[in-house]
Amino acid sequence: MKEFPAETYALPFFKQEGFIRKQCPKCGEHFWTQDANQEYCGESSSDECGCYTFLKDPPTKKRFTLPEMREAFLSFFEKQGHTRIKPYPVVARWRSDIYLTHASIIDFQPYVTEGIAPPPANPLVISQPSIRLTDISNTGPTFGRHLTIFEMGGAHAFNYPDKEIYWKDETVRYHHEFATKVLGIKSEEVIYKEGVWVGGGNAGPDVECIVRGLEVGTLVFMQYKVVGDEFVELPIRTVDTGYGIDRFAWISQGVPSCFQAIYGDLLDKVLDMANIAKVDDEFLFRIAKFSGLVSVDKMANRLVTRRRVSELSGIDLATIDKVLIPIENAWAVTDHTKTLSFMLSEGVVPSNIQEGYLARMLFRRVYRLLRNLNMNIDRLYDIVELQADYWGKDFPQIKAMRDEIVEMLKVEQEKFEDTLKRGEGIVKRIAEDLKGKNTCKISDETLSELYDSHGLPPEIVKEFAEKEGIKVDIPENFFSLVAKRHMQANKLAEDEQTQVEHSLASAVEGLPPTEQLYYTDTYMREFEATILKIINNEFIVLNRTCFYPEGGGQPADHGYFAYDGGVRAEVVDVQKIGKVILHKIKTETLPKIGSTVQGILDWEKRYALMKAHTGTHLINGAARRVLGEHVWQAGTQKGVETTRIDISHYRRLTHAEVHRIETLANEAVLANISVETAWLPRNEAESRYGFRLYQGGAVPGKDIRVVKTGNWDVEACAGTHLRNTGEIGYIKIRSTERVQDGVERLVYSVGMQAVKAVQAQEQLLWTVAEVLNAPLEKLDKTAERLVKELRDANLEKRRLLKELATKESAVASGIGTADVQEEIEGVKLIKRDFGEVTDVNRMVQTANEIIKRNNAVVTLFYGADGKTARIMIMAGDVAVAKGVNASDVVKFAAPVFGGGGGGRPNFAQGGGTKLEKLKEAVQVAEETIKRQISH
RNA sequence: GGGCUGGUAGUUCAGUUGGCAUGAACGCUUGACUUGCACUCAAGAGGUCGGGGGUUCAAAUCCCCCCCAGUCCA
Incomplete structure (x- = not known):
């Protein structure tokens, strides 16, 4: 990794306040401290440079809840001249490169940091709920140092070439003042570690703030763009600070885990539901002290670190595993359900693509955690309700969306349970197959295929397989095996x-x-x-x-x-x-x-597109009213003839829903609502209408163009719109399709094109009515009747065929003259010309009936229609035993009339195109059969 | 956006190298035997093999396109 020279970090602040630069003998990194006796950098990490010393003994002057800490942070920076900004959504809809907001700076990338748009304020302060799913396996084992959702306190300053706000020195001063003056941490207890930060294509030096073993904040000085191996100076230098609001709350409370600090009594309720007896805090404290060493990247690593924690804490490994794992799982459940609540409240619909897939992954993890805890899955919904109440005060959309969140999760549960059920069947069949082959272990190959193609995590396969008595060893490198399966795909270069x-x-x-x-x-x-x-x-x-x-x-x-x-x-x-x-x-x-x-x-085209565009806003609004607040536009393409909009929804649209959307949209057309467009300052637009504005992704610029269709729909939109919805005339939804799981596409036409669409459908009905010779209004009944009649006729046909076969076979086995019969060494050869009938089915039926009566029979049937000739031979068991091989016979005979054929010893068929040679072929077949029998 | 599975009876699925769907189990109907927790026995009904092209004498099976469902990854 690239390093910056020492002077990068030699801030006046450090000198004035008597900080000393030291190098940590354990991790080798440089840090600044006021305490001359501070030997190590103090960060509790796998290098073991320190451990948590805030437990039971908070360094702050008082305890802060999470909301209190957030407020303390925000108001402190407000006092320092920063403008307070409302949190952005956790779904980063304004960016195409990422799905989730995982840091406060994400809110201002790329438009602000690249200078395309000015920041909403400068400097500014924000507490941004951030989601990081890369930390998912660490959530729990690290006692809350890693969370999938946390609040990042961001104090940001954007420094332009012509306008400097503030830079490194002030940034560190602000942090220090906040930590010491606002929170009351002793100055010498705050250690600043030097570091290099690289992320999202940008880079710069950073200072990590360590308090009593925990990194509570990172102060990043973003000033480079990463191009290849080089760092290139950015025109705008950005102060990007990340204050871990949750971590600050944690150290201020001195409780064993960050979860307790964040969730308080909500966590107690979850533990209660999980039937985890009152947790012994002393036990947790003993482990918590060393929990900083834990970082789970692999299963193996987890065991190693656990062992080390056991050594340091003096608690034996078995006890740690037995007591701690359920608690960790409950913590993870609490954390993941919060993340899900936030994501779903913003309209993420679980699906198999994009951010929807992340939600699905998260849900499935929670599902498995609950199972491990022996909890009924329904408790999930109780927990989500608790989360909605708990966070609803500060994040009202979570409370407002509570019912929809629960509904979406229930649908998701159904889907996963279907997957599991299907999976159990697959595993069962694989197990039986293996038993047949005298193997009792599922291969790694199969295991990764089950996961990749059928969504069965290895531990679930193990569970299912062991029921069948089949062993499963989950390989250490399981996920890299899966990754290998994906290696082939390589993307095309930029077009x-x-x-x-x-x-x-x-x-x-x-x-x-x-x-x-x-x-x-x-x-x-x-x-x-x-x-x-x-x-x-x-x-x-x-x-x-x-x-x-x-x-x-x-x-x-x-x-x-x-x-x-x-x-x-x-x-x-x-x-x-x-x-x-x-x-x-x-x-x-x-x-x-x-x-x-x-x-x-070309006004005709443009006017049609304007109708389509305004119509799209109406459809979008109508869909939201009919289906729920989770509906977001996932893409749209306007056209003169047809226009489409993709919306997020967790179920297939029913015909009734489509009609309701269409009806509502047309009501909005008839109401002749006036469409107002206005340029509003970004902040004003967002605070007045919320982030729902960004249906088509966020738009750059200081001011954004807001298109408001009465109280029907408001969107940030750059398109050209009608003055009044009435000009649309008429909207007709033509079709819907499922683009992906969780995304429904509505295709519609507006104005005259809509009329044409209806007419086309009507024309179709007329044509059908004409074909069926039925009046339009009786079309359904007629079609029903016809299908039924066809079905009956098919049944009758089959019945007759069988009857015919029985009769014909009766004739064949005795009295009739239609067949040529010959007896060769106890085997009866029945030869029959089916004339124009080449229906193999009929020949087969007849032959079957004959052979049912007499095993010592060979049938030689043939026929020819205008195009092809056909020959079919069936032999009874006795005949086969005597040497008849139908397949060989056909293989000899069929080439004679220009074709091929084959089958099995007791049955074979062949065909050819040289009709005139059929008789000759039959003769060859007959001779072959005779030869076979006499051999 | 990229990959991987799968679509056969009402349901869950078999179906070898193209060559009989006399398909299996469960469910259903009828009958017998039993009235106790998947009763048993016998008989029977039930299929445009997802759709459309192509190759072939012959396609559930091979090739192409489409539709539907599932799933993993970014």
Whole structure:
């Protein structure tokens, strides 16, 4: 890892306050302390540089609950001139590179940190609930040092080249003042470790704050961009501090685990449900002191660290495992259910993709934990209700969404139980198969396939398999085996389009922002503008335009430019790069730079798209009303003929729901609601309408454009909209499909296209009615009747076929003359020409009936329709015993009439196309059979 | 977004190298025997082998496309 020179950390603050720089003899890292006797860096980690000494003896002047600590943090920084910002959602909908908000800085990336948009305030302070699922296996064993959800206190300052807010020295001073003055920690008990922080493509030096063995905060000075192996200076240097609000609360309370500090009586209730007797705090304290050493990366590691904890605490390993594991599991349940509550309250629907998959993973883990605790799964819902009450005060959406959260989890439970049930069957069959092969162990290969393809974790396979008496050894490197299965996939390189974009981006540099006339008046169809630049002889940049560039699921406008008294250039595409709009044109003669052009929109197309876009907002609002608050737009594509929106929902849409959505949306059309668009400062928009604004991902900029459709729907949207919903005319939902588990797609048309859609469907009905020769209103009954009749007819056909076969066989075995019969050494050969019938089924039925009566029979049936000839031979057991091999017979005979065939000794069939040679082939077959018998 | 499974009777599933779906179990119907916890016995009904193309004399089986379901990873 890259290191920074020592002077990077030599802050005036340290010197003034008498801090000494030391190197920890255990971990080798440098740290700053006021205590000359401080030998080690003090951090309780696997290097064992220290242990927790805040337990039972908090270093703070008083105990803080989590909300109290949050408030202390926020108000302290407010007093230092920081603006308090409301927490952002835990689902990072404004970013395409990550799903969850895992730090406070995430809120301001990339728009703020890259200088695209100004920060909502500067400096600012926020307490951001953050989710980190990478810490999931450590949640519990580390006594709450790792949590899947925690609050990160972020005090951020964004330093621009022309405007410095504050940097390293002030940052550390603020921290120190907070720790000592606000919380009352003794100054010499705060140790600052030097470090290097790298993450999300950025990097910089950092200072880690250690108090009594625990890292309570990290002060990051983000100033580089990581390019390959190099650190490149960023224009904006960002103070990125992460105060562990939960950890601060923990040390202030001195309780054995962070869970107790966060959850208080909620945790007691969970332990109670788990039937864990009143936990002996003394026991926990003894282990907690050394819990900093624990970090579970692998199963093996866990055992090693446990052993070490046992040595240090003097408690034997068996007791630790027996008493501690259930408690750890209960802690994890408490933590994971909070995470789930937060995620689901923001409309994450458990699914098999993206953040939905993370929710599913989390749920399944909780499910297994509850099972390990011998708890009824239904207790999960009790715990979620507790969480909703507990967090509802500070995060009201959790309380508001409580019922929907429970509903989604119940659906998820059903799905997982189905998976388990299916899995049990699969394991059972595998077990039986193995027993048949005299093996009693499931291979690693099978084990990883069961997990990868069927979602069965190895420990569950083990459980199922052992019921069947089959052994399962879970390999240490199980998950790397699974990973290996995924190795093959390698992504294609960046496509050409991005490269083109890059070259265009540099071409527009320095150009002024294009004036967006389509915002001034969305109904403007013509305009005049001046040409600023022509790029690659095909992209035209104007000073202003009413051509809408592709974005937000709305396709680019088309139309043409007119110039030089009659020259026309088709506008075939419009893209926006930064703040500059490029028109891609097709023309013979280019206009001159600086000249004036007239722009004329393809208004029919644009107006249709406006209807589609406003209609999409109505559908979205209607879906939310019908299905619930968890509904979010997961993507949309407007079109002239059809438009689609993908929404998150945990069940398949029913026809009734689709109709209700359609009805509601059309009611909104008929109500002729006026659509208001306004540019609002980001903070104002967010505080007035909430983060639900970001249906299509967050939008950059200091001000955001809010499109409000009465009280029906509000979205941050850059699209062109109608003045009134009535202009849409009519919305018709044409179809729905499930794009992924948890994502439903609605496809619809608006205006005249909707009328056309209805007409097309009606036409279909008319055609069907005509074909069935039934009146429209009786179509359903007629179809039902016809299907039933067809079914009956098929049954009758089969019955008759059998009857026929029985009769024919009766004829064959005795009296009839239709067959040629011959007896060879006790085997009767029955030869029959089926004429035009080549239905093998019928031949088979007949032959079966004959052989049922007499085992010592060989049937030689043949027939030919206009195209192919067919031969079928069946032999009874006795005949086979005497040497008849039907398969060989056919193999000899079929080539004669230009085909092939085969089968088994007792049955074979063949076919060919040289119809005229059929007789010859039959003769060959007959001779072969005779030869076989006499052998 | 990328991968992997699977779709055959009402249900859970077999179905070898393409060659009879006389498919298995459970469930169902009828009858007999029993009235005690998956009763037993006998007989019977029940299938566009997910859909559409292709290869072949012949496709549940091989190839292509689509649909549906499950699942892992980013």
